[in-house]
Amino acid sequence: MAAVRIDSTVMDRLAEITGRDNLDTTHRGRWNAVGGASYLDYVRQRAGDCSGVPDAVIAPARHDEVQAVIEECSRVGVPIVPQGGGTSVVGGLRCDRPHIAISTSRMHAVLDIDDVAGLVRVESGITGPILEAILAPRGLTLGHLPQSWQRASIGGYLATRSAGQASTGYGRSDDMVESLLVATPAGPLSAGHIPSSAAGPDLLQLVIGSEGAFGVITEASLRVRRLPAASRYEAWIFPDFDAGREAFRELAQSRITADVMRLSDAQETATSLLMSAPGGLMGAALTAYLRRRGVTSGEGALTILGWEAVDSDMVKSRRGAAVEVLRRHGAVLLGKRPGESWQRHRFDGPHLRDALMDAGYLVETVETSTTWSNLARLRTAIHHALDHSLTSSVTRPYVMTHISHVYETGASLYTTVIAVADQTDPVGQWTAAKAAVSDAISSGGGTITHHHAIGRDHARWLPDEIGALGVATLNAVKSSLDPAGICNPGVLGLT
Amino acid sequence: MAAVRIDSTVMDRLAEITGRDNLDTTHRGRWNAVGGASYLDYVRQRAGDCSGVPDAVIAPARHDEVQAVIEECSRVGVPIVPQGGGTSVVGGLRCDRPHIAISTSRMHAVLDIDDVAGLVRVESGITGPILEAILAPRGLTLGHLPQSWQRASIGGYLATRSAGQASTGYGRSDDMVESLLVATPAGPLSAGHIPSSAAGPDLLQLVIGSEGAFGVITEASLRVRRLPAASRYEAWIFPDFDAGREAFRELAQSRITADVMRLSDAQETATSLLMSAPGGLMGAALTAYLRRRGVTSGEGALTILGWEAVDSDMVKSRRGAAVEVLRRHGAVLLGKRPGESWQRHRFDGPHLRDALMDAGYLVETVETSTTWSNLARLRTAIHHALDHSLTSSVTRPYVMTHISHVYETGASLYTTVIAVADQTDPVGQWTAAKAAVSDAISSGGGTITHHHAIGRDHARWLPDEIGALGVATLNAVKSSLDPAGICNPGVLGLT
Numbered sequence: 001m002a003a004v005r006i007d008s009t010v011m012d013r014l015a016e017i018t019g020r021d022n023l024d025t026t027h028r029g030r031w032n033a034v035g036g037a038s039y040l041d042y043v044r045q046r047a048g049d050c051s052g053v054p055d056a057v058i059a060p061a062r063h064d065e066v067q068a069v070i071e072e073c074s075r076v077g078v079p080i081v082p083q084g085g086g087t088s089v090v091g092g093l094r095c096d097r098p099h100i101a102i103s104t105s106r107m108h109a110v111l112d113i114d115d116v117a118g119l120v121r122v123e124s125g126i127t128g129p130i131l132e133a134i135l136a137p138r139g140l141t142l143g144h145l146p147q148s149w150q151r152a153s154i155g156g157y158l159a160t161r162s163a164g165q166a167s168t169g170y171g172r173s174d175d176m177v178e179s180l181l182v183a184t185p186a187g188p189l190s191a192g193h194i195p196s197s198a199a200g201p202d203l204l205q206l207v208i209g210s211e212g213a214f215g216v217i218t219e220a221s222l223r224v225r226r227l228p229a230a231s232r233y234e235a236w237i238f239p240d241f242d243a244g245r246e247a248f249r250e251l252a253q254s255r256i257t258a259d260v261m262r263l264s265d266a267q268e269t270a271t272s273l274l275m276s277a278p279g280g281l282m283g284a285a286l287t288a289y290l291r292r293r294g295v296t297s298g299e300g301a302l303t304i305l306g307w308e309a310v311d312s313d314m315v316k317s318r319r320g321a322a323v324e325v326l327r328r329h330g331a332v333l334l335g336k337r338p339g340e341s342w343q344r345h346r347f348d349g350p351h352l353r354d355a356l357m358d359a360g361y362l363v364e365t366v367e368t369s370t371t372w373s374n375l376a377r378l379r380t381a382i383h384h385a386l387d388h389s390l391t392s393s394v395t396r397p398y399v400m401t402h403i404s405h406v407y408e409t410g411a412s413l414y415t416t417v418i419a420v421a422d423q424t425d426p427v428g429q430w431t432a433a434k435a436a437v438s439d440a441i442s443s444g445g446g447t448i449t450h451h452h453a454i455g456r457d458h459a460r461w462l463p464d465e466i467g468a469l470g471v472a473t474l475n476a477v478k479s480s481l482d483p484a485g486i487c488n489p490g491v492l493g494l495t
Numbered sequence: 496m497a498a499v500r501i502d503s504t505v506m507d508r509l510a511e512i513t514g515r516d517n518l519d520t521t522h523r524g525r526w527n528a529v530g531g532a533s534y535l536d537y538v539r540q541r542a543g544d545c546s547g548v549p550d551a552v553i554a555p556a557r558h559d560e561v562q563a564v565i566e567e568c569s570r571v572g573v574p575i576v577p578q579g580g581g582t583s584v585v586g587g588l589r590c591d592r593p594h595i596a597i598s599t600s601r602m603h604a605v606l607d608i609d610d611v612a613g614l615v616r617v618e619s620g621i622t623g624p625i626l627e628a629i630l631a632p633r634g635l636t637l638g639h640l641p642q643s644w645q646r647a648s649i650g651g652y653l654a655t656r657s658a659g660q661a662s663t664g665y666g667r668s669d670d671m672v673e674s675l676l677v678a679t680p681a682g683p684l685s686a687g688h689i690p691s692s693a694a695g696p697d698l699l700q701l702v703i704g705s706e707g708a709f710g711v712i713t714e715a716s717l718r719v720r721r722l723p724a725a726s727r728y729e730a731w732i733f734p735d736f737d738a739g740r741e742a743f744r745e746l747a748q749s750r751i752t753a754d755v756m757r758l759s760d761a762q763e764t765a766t767s768l769l770m771s772a773p774g775g776l777m778g779a780a781l782t783a784y785l786r787r788r789g790v791t792s793g794e795g796a797l798t799i800l801g802w803e804a805v806d807s808d809m810v811k812s813r814r815g816a817a818v819e820v821l822r823r824h825g826a827v828l829l830g831k832r833p834g835e836s837w838q839r840h841r842f843d844g845p846h847l848r849d850a851l852m853d854a855g856y857l858v859e860t861v862e863t864s865t866t867w868s869n870l871a872r873l874r875t876a877i878h879h880a881l882d883h884s885l886t887s888s889v890t891r892p893y894v895m896t897h898i899s900h901v902y903e904t905g906a907s908l909y910t911t912v913i914a915v916a917d918q919t920d921p922v923g924q925w926t927a928a929k930a931a932v933s934d935a936i937s938s939g940g941g942t943i944t945h946h947h948a949i950g951r952d953h954a955r956w957l958p959d960e961i962g963a964l965g966v967a968t969l970n971a972v973k974s975s976l977d978p979a980g981i982c983n984p985g986v987l988g989l990t
Contacts, residue, residue: 117866117904118748161693172691178904189964195905196667196864197942198656198704199957200949200987201972203965205700209693223904226748253613253721254805310749317812369691371612409612409673409718410690447692454695462694469684469976470698476975477696480968492695 001027004055005098010076014058014100017068022059022106033057033101036088037148037350038457039364042357043426052094054081054101061106062123063218066183069102070215074185074484081488082212084153085127089365090455092160092211092491102216104155110134111219119178119194121221124155140224143170143259143308146451147349155217160453161209163412165346167405169259169308172451174208176223182207184215184481192221206477211453212488213474214481228308230315233260233339236331237290237300241265242376244301245403245411247329249372252406256321260306261406262342265379268400268416269302293332303331304342362390362397362421362430366437368446371410375403378444382415385440389433390419405450412450435460459493496522499550500593505571509553509595512563517601519552528552528596531583532643532845533952534859537852538921547589549576549596556601557618558713561678564597565710569680569979576983577707579648580622584860585950587655587706587986597711599650605629606714614673614689616716619650635719638665638754638803641946642844650712655948656704658907660841662900664754664803667946669703671718677702679710679976687716701972706948707983708969709976723803725810728755728834731826732785732795736760737871739796740898740906742824744867747901751816755801756901757837760874763895763911764797788827798826799837857885857892857916857925861932863941866905870898873939877910880935884928885914900945907945930955954988 004011004025015023024030034053035041044051060066073080079099086093093101104125112121115138122131128142128149135141145164146152156162157173158180170176179192192204207214238244244263251257264272290300305322307315353363366386370378383399390397397419405412415437422429438461442448448461463471471493478485478494489495499506499520510518519525529548530536539546555561568575574594581588588596599620607616610633617626623637623644630636640659641647651657652668653675665671674687687699702709733739739758746752759767785795800817804810848858861881865873878894885892892914900907910932917924933956937943943956958966966988973980973989984990 114866114868116744116868119866119904161695161697163691163693174697184964186967187964189968190962191965193942193960194864194866195902196658196900196907196945197960198658198944198946198948199942199953199960200656200704200706201702201969202656202669202697202700202704203961203968205697206968207696209695209697211695225903249611254809314749314816317816321809321812369689371609371614371689373609373611405691407690408720409614412691447688447694449693450691451693453693458694465688465692465694466698467685469679469682470686472681473684473698473701473972473975474696476971477968480971481964 001030001050001053006055006078006100007076010072010078011056013072014069017065017072018058018060022061024057024059025055029057030054033083033086033103034094036086036091036093038089038091039362039430040427052096055098057083057101057103059103059106063181063183063188066102066216066218067188070183070185073100074482074486077484077486079486079489080216082155082159082216084125084156085148085151087148087152087156088160088453088455090449090453091457092453092455094456095488095490097489104153104216107218113138118224119221120224121219122154123219124217125153127151127153135224136227139227141227142176142222142224144173144176147347150347154220154222158208158217158220159211161451163405163451165404166259166306166308168257168261170225174205177204177208177220178223179221180204180207180217181219182215183218185484185486186481189215189481194221209453211455211491213478213491213494215487226310229310230312231306231308232315232319232336233304233306233343234336235334235338235342236303236305236326237269237295237334238263238303239295239330240299241301243329244303244331245375247325247331248403248406248411250325250329251322252408254325256318256325257406258305258318258322259308260304262304262402262404264302264402265400266299266301267398268402269300270298271400272302290332294330295332304339306339306343356418360421360423362419362426363416364430365414365416366441367412367414367450367452368441368448369405369410369412369450370446374445375411375413378441378446379413381440381444382413382437385437386415386417386433389436390417392420395420413446454492456490459490462493496525496545496548501550501573501595505567505573506551508567509564512560512567513553513555517554517556519554520550524552525549528578528581528598529589531581531586531588533584533586534857534925535922547591550593552578552596552598554598554601558676558678558683561597561711561713562683565678565680568595569977569981572979572981574981574984575711577650577654577711579620579651580643580646582643582647582651583655583948583950585944585948586952587948587950589951590983590985592984599648602713608633613719614716615719616714617649618714619712620648622646622648630719631722634722636722637671637717637719639668639671642842645842649715649717653703653712653715654706656946658900658946660899661754661801661803663752663756665720669700672699672703672715673718674716675699675702675712676714677710678713680979680981681976684710684976689716704948706950706986708973708986708989710982721805724805725807726801726803727810727814727831728799728801728838729831730829730833730837731798731800731821732764732790732829733758733798734790734825735794736796738824739798739826740870742820742826743898743901743906745820746817747903747906749820751813751820752901753800753813753817754803755799757799757897757899759797759897760895761794761796762893763897764795765793766895767797785827789825790827799834801834801838851913855916855918857914857921858911859925860909860911861936862907862909862945862947863936863943864900864905864907864945865941869940870906870908873936873941874908876935876939877908877932880932881910881912881928884931885912887915890915908941949987951985954985957988
């Protein structure tokens, strides 16, 4: 690992702000703060690749200290990268210039709870599990469950505009935040109107998704809900993906959505059923059962639906309205067991990836959203691009997709690809495939990211999506809030 | 009226873009384009006050012509003011510098309807009634019903971040737009992601509410819904405003809201009942009926609830869940007649104001939103400020308030004030009262506007709400998109 490249007088001044104990320049501390959780991050970590490692990790105790650190770094022109849970999958934390990582690990206080309004103000370093543990005894929940939930910070949710597994019911991170405090080089920026306002452009939605390019989110006021006293998770199977998609569209457009709604294509359905316990779903009895109800083995589309509510009557009435739609589109109930099994194992994906990588596989995901009218076409384009770019003379990739977030006008697509890793150049192999599939998404009417953010990995495709003038607008905001260009340079393609 | 103050060579070039017929410099055309629909606008119009009148009104036929007009005006430094329905109540259209009004009156085409996604792309000059008339035969509706519905344009909705009477059910204008095209001096800006995205800061929400300060909205893609086949409007009365407020909070936080939800305080309730037909609601029989059910005359809080859905079962089940909450908070059903009467007369307010002004009264409204926990306190502060500033030696003002938009974390407050007009200085009288009540709102934890926008009248209070750095951020965006500062100078306090 390279030596610390930042002037010692700067380091001394930073240490004065936070105390020397909270400025870590050890190899271990710096190594732990690099990268993120993408396939390429894992490949690089396994190879001991130190590129992008910060020169130091500073851990301020509160907003004022973050503000002082940023102003000092701006004065001397030293880049900073915010560090929450470290779970970016888009290169949001990998900065090639000498830089300081500002860790929010010491900022995990709940500052205020307003039970009447249902608002909780927190420091940005708090994680989902800790916040939920504090809220639960008061009968409250945030209900935001990204796959990175066990590690990600609230500040990270908001900086990346994340969505969670229950976002169809609880809203995306950008729906559940009412106001933010951001430490920027130009001073503290407070953004957000409670609960709704027509006071000009919405600066809150300008700061959300800014990925540290304008500064570091230090505090957030979040809308919380009453902890559900009743819930029901269950699985159904549709004759095929198209039937399920049409049912999901009707549920969304009739506003009788469940809180969790997932629909797997035939490929993912086959995998899910295969991975169930022996003697489980794939038994001959099940196949016969489904065939009698019009679902042909190999075409069926598994769906997981979860309702949560303050009482079981409400779960029952919401479910009742949905079931009528499900049956009309040919769905067959598989029961609660597979739904509850999904709920139990829903954070296991990353661990499974480790095991597959150990066995020599490339495993990665891509995601997007588009309108209902374009959804089937875009899914096909994504599968083709991955098939084409990852097929070798010997093997073809396994590609599978699900819908996990529905809106009135469209839905997300989340695609997992598994291929035999190119052992000589795993980085080059995925970089080429990623470019191909991103081109397919961008030219196929999808957003380059529905909930993973832009980071550095998607920056190439952002101008296609928001136009040159959109990029110029972001640059104008950045120049105003971060005139020295020190805030996470490179994310969003801004420097 | 002053002569046209803009150079004739500029006028000739503008006429080349749109044709001479679409560049109006007549007194009548210019007079019709000034001002808006606030009390002060009406006072000035009645006095024949020409201040703020445009030097010409140009009516381009489509986006490209608007773009060309704006670029020409930017080149020569002539300010422009977008002109939709002309219903601003915050001085959004009153520009004291020589300027051109860009009317969107010729831009009323529906460009595309996507029935599957539920999206309709329109030119920005289309009004609600015309759009609804085009959508209805296809079984679709936008469902946006601001009080200015009969005249306001879609572009105006979005430029001012408007809310409608059914926004609790259908969403505010900022919820129902998926993308926008804006003609700016720096070029066409296309903003918006369909249907949801994590691709960086949300530029769509930066353009919504920009009130023409960055350019002219020319096209919009809007989310539409299936036309409701069933609806039910009805009135209830709560023992008092606090009981109704708590019921509304529970409905919002349990997510069993009606599509229209209005709750009047005792003052507004008394007025509504008094204004009903003779022998109607205020009869002795009603008073006795209510007293038996615990509602004391003079304290009761009238509520209007409206449900709309694709079938009557859905109306029934949504209403059923709400009724349980209403009754638990002491509400008594008044029946469908007053609900349907409200629905029939809901656009009559402005006409009533004309009659009251003829009779020598000041009539104006102020509006805000705040959290549930702050709502009662803020309502009291608003009433005190208006009482104090409009009480003369002879009379006191009549002040009454309702909630008309509810959110999980809070609600709007909409206050109407009627006072004897100061015939010698009506402008000074309201200007002082408006300042007092705006100070009370701003220091009392409310937003300076929940759905009327900032314009010029609220610009003084915007820095309190978004901070100096927020204003600097808006200025940075404006400098980038409108470097010559020609776009509606003065709105949002930007120049």
